[in-house]
Amino acid sequence: xxxxxxxxxxxxxxxxxxxxxxxxxxxxxxxxxxxxxxxxxxxxxxxxxxxxxxxxxxxxxxxxxxxxxxxxxxxxxxxxxxxxxxxxxxxxxxxxxxxxxxxxxxxxxxxxxxxxxxxxxxxxxxxxxxxxxxxxxxxxxxxxxxxxxxxxxxxxxxxxxxxxxxxxxxxxxxxxxxxxxxxxxxxxxxxxxxxxxxxxxxxxxxxxxxxxxxxxxxxxxxxxxxxxxxxxxxxxxxxxxxxxxxxxxxxxxxxxxxxxxxxxxxxxxxxxxxxxxxxxxxxxxxxxxxxxxxxxxxxxxxxxxxxxxxxxxxxxxxxxxxxxxxxxxxxxxxxxxxxxxxxxxxxxxxxxxxxxxxxxxxxxxxxxxxxxxxxxxxxxxxxxxxxxxxxxxxxxxxxxxxxxxxxxxxxxxxxxxxxxxxxxxxxxxxxxx
Ligand SMILES: N[C@@H](CCSC[C@H]1O[C@@H](n2cnc3c(=O)[nH]cnc32)[C@H](O)[C@@H]1O)C(=O)O
Ligand SMILES: [Zn+2]
Numbered sequence: 001x002x003x004x005x006x007x008x009x010x011x012x013x014x015x016x017x018x019x020x021x022x023x024x025x026x027x028x029x030x031x032x033x034x035x036x037x038x039x040x041x042x043x044x045x046x047x048x049x050x051x052x053x054x055x056x057x058x059x060x061x062x063x064x065x066x067x068x069x070x071x072x073x074x075x076x077x078x079x080x081x082x083x084x085x086x087x088x089x090x091x092x093x094x095x096x097x098x099x100x101x102x103x104x105x106x107x108x109x110x111x112x113x114x115x116x117x118x119x120x121x122x123x124x125x126x127x128x129x130x131x132x133x134x135x136x137x138x139x140x141x142x143x144x145x146x147x148x149x150x151x152x153x154x155x156x157x158x159x160x161x162x163x164x165x166x167x168x169x170x171x172x173x174x175x176x177x178x179x180x181x182x183x184x185x186x187x188x189x190x191x192x193x194x195x196x197x198x199x200x201x202x203x204x205x206x207x208x209x210x211x212x213x214x215x216x217x218x219x220x221x222x223x224x225x226x227x228x229x230x231x232x233x234x235x236x237x238x239x240x241x242x243x244x245x246x247x248x249x250x251x252x253x254x255x256x257x258x259x260x261x262x263x264x265x266x267x268x269x270x271x272x273x274x275x276x277x278x279x280x281x282x283x284x285x286x287x288x289x290x291x292x293x294x295x296x297x298x299x300x301x302x303x304x305x306x307x308x309x310x311x312x313x314x315x316x317x318x319x320x321x322x323x324x325x326x327x328x329x330x331x332x333x334x335x336x337x338x339x340x341x342x343x344x345x346x347x348x349x350x351x352x353x354x355x356x357x358x359x360x361x362x363x364x365x366x367x368x369x370x371x372x373x374x375x376x377x378x379x380x381x382x383x384x385x386x387x388x389x390x391x392x393x394x395x396x397x398x399x400x401x402x403x404x405x406x407x408x409x410x411x412x413x414x415x416x417x418x419x420x421x422x423x424x425x426x427x428x429x430x431x432x433x
Contacts, residue, residue, distance in 0.1 A: 009052025060119025062345025065299025068109035116392025150191035268348030275301035310392035
């Protein structure tokens with residue numbers, strides 16, 4: 001089995017027992033075999049030895065909400081509110097998508113995410129077999145789901161759900177377990193209640209988790225009250241959405257009771273601060289969610305509402321905006337912010353046992369950050385530097401499942417230059433068609 005020995009590095013482990021250590025890490029196959037200050041004894045035989053001097057190693061980041069293929073629409077519609085952006089800008093363009101667009105849009109996103117240190121991502125879109133193929137080729141880890149919008153005739157609803165089930169069945173556990181699947185009604189405002197109930201039932205049948213957009217805007221919450229007589233959390237709860245594993249994106253507009261219910265049901269939340277700010281949706285009650293014991297993680301949402309997929313941006317935003325909003329400088333400290341992008345991300349997607357931390361026995365998903373740059377000096381607190389001063393552009397090398405997928409800033413299994421050219425070509429065709 002292939003061995004890698006990272007010699008003399010600084011490791012931000014995300015493990016409370018020993019957050020930062022200087023020393024050595026040995027990888028065997030897809031697993032972390034050894035991590036300690038002392039030299040491994042005996043020295044790992046036949047290992048690829050990597051000089052860790054000047055690098056900070058940490059677990060790969062986990063992006064728990066997005067739509068990769070929408071990268072083709074980056075910068076296409078800025079400075080609009082959610083409903084206008086979605087209904088008048090995104091949906092007409094997405095309606096013109098072909099398989100090619102899904103492929104190159106996804107590849108553009110995967111390339112960007114890997115190169116900026118994200119090793120696992122959640123993706124909700126359609127044409128998911130194409131997304132899965134790109135993920136498989138790239139070496140990345142993904143939790144993938146065919147999102148369904150139910151504003152269509154019953155036979156189309158059924159066809160979409162069947163496609164979603166088929167995808168979830170076919171791809172769960174593929175690519176050495178790097179790919180897992182879920183089912184997803186797009187949102188309570190785009191799926192009638194009986195359709196959501198059918199999707200919940202299908203998820204139970206297939207034994208896969210559920211994902212959705214929830215309480216992203218105030219208008220959406222009001223519409224839910226007008227249409228169904230209750231707020232989205234209660235609505236989804238009544239439909240059984242929280243009776244099994246569930247992950248909701250945004251959760252911006254919540255009452256105390258809703259927060260308590262999410263905690264009680266063990267629902268994971270994907271906090272998307274950049275997207276929520278850009279679409280003027282609002283600011284989620286992150287400190288209250290954390291205080292209530294809700295598992296909160298971070299998502300970029302798509303590049304069409306962010307406009308990049310650098311999870312370091314979300315980490316810094318999460319650390320900064322809640323201080324500003326609450327007036328409390330201790331709200332979301334650096335260590336907590338970094339956990340949102342790593343350990344909590346892993347917990348939110350039910351993979352806490354294998355990713356999100358550098359620890360013996362866990363999957364070798366990790367990134368090397370070039371710390372020999374002015375913005376990482378002087379060496380005071382490395383965790384603080386990563387959160388308040390670092391960015392995805394500092395990531396030099398990336399490994400997933402013990403395999404190096406980014407080397408010197410470039411993807412190993414994807415052709416970055418070809419992806420940029422094809423993405424440009426696809427966008428121009430979408431624009432003119
Ligand atoms: N086209 C599929 C649904 C795809 S799910 C992904 C959808 O999420 C949409 N989307 C992206 N970001 C957001 C967001 O922030 N809020 C709500 N929807 C979003 C996106 O435009 C896309 O249509 C169908 O017909 O059933
Ligand atoms: Zn979204």
